[in-house]
Amino acid sequence: MNPTATHLRTIALHWTDLRTALTTTGTTTWPPAGRMSDYLTALDHADEQLAEAARWQAAYNRQYLDRDPNQLGVTRPPLSLTIVDTMRAVEAALTQCADDIARTAQRPPMAMPTARRAAYASQREADIAHGDRQRQAVLARADLADPRRWRHTGRRSAPHAALWLLARIEFKPGPCRRLTHDEARRIGIVAEGAAERVERALDIAAQRVALAQACACGGRIDMHGGEGRAPVAHCTGCGRVWSESGMAAA
Template sequence: MPTVRRATYSSQREADIAHQDRQRQAVLARADLADPRRWRHNGRRDAVRAALWLLARVEYLPGPCRPIVEAQAHHIGIVAAGAAERVERALDIGAQTRTLAQLCACGGEIDMHGGEGRPPAAHCARCGRIWTEGGLIAA
């Protein structure tokens, strides 16, 4: 909201212009505060609303907010990708593949596959051996 300042005006016209400007600023400030796109931490915001607000900022949608710079958009992307990865891992809904440091008896690299609700399995990229939780199933 605009602040009221004690000022001396050289004419009534200047005082009227200043008063009208403060009224215009107050109307704009009230409209800005009432805008649902404005972020307010009131203890009731949830992760979904926060994510949607950040998405609007990254997509540079108009709103009562200062546009973000490219570095901020990049940082938001990195944090969002990390959060999505942790959620997928916790819920076991994302496919994961890792190459183990341990090598197969033939000297080939062992790739682990898992996630998406399936039991983990490993296979040798060189000889084709496949391991599961139950042990070696194919050689």
């Protein structure tokens, strides 16, 4: 399957999930911060730090749930700023890409017929000319209103842009010529970056990163997670494994 098409479908299909996630606070960052990072910065006493952090988090959660929302003090934001930033960046990138592709690949609307004052040899010829202008006007209005036409005003959402670009990649019918190699490549780059942002914000993609912190044995520590899974770190040297639930034996 065309990877660009897959990325564009990912954006269109998961846009509703992003809207839902706006009012939640469970979105994760990668690499995970907080307990996991603290744990890895002090491997010698990681178990004690992890347990203490878990107790603190549980106490905070209870305190938050017991709070009166009208009380003064620190409260959780009403919207997830990570999701807001993701949606704004993705929408801006996709609509700008669609603007640029439409500017070069989309055919201008058909021109409306102009009124003609010409002398006709007979009424029949005049009627035929009038009928031709009417048909041209109908075709021009239909072409202008074609829902397959990308517009620089009005409906300019990220999912609409993703689906319009998808139609161009898949050579669907519409008021556009076939894309050039450079145009298809441009869409591919934008779609890949946008889909990666969406997947990372929703934590639906597998993630892997090498941490700057080295293991006590000197080996590199790799962290794996994403796709809704809790992060797990392991040393590529001695084989030790760490997770939020504790350290496993090598």
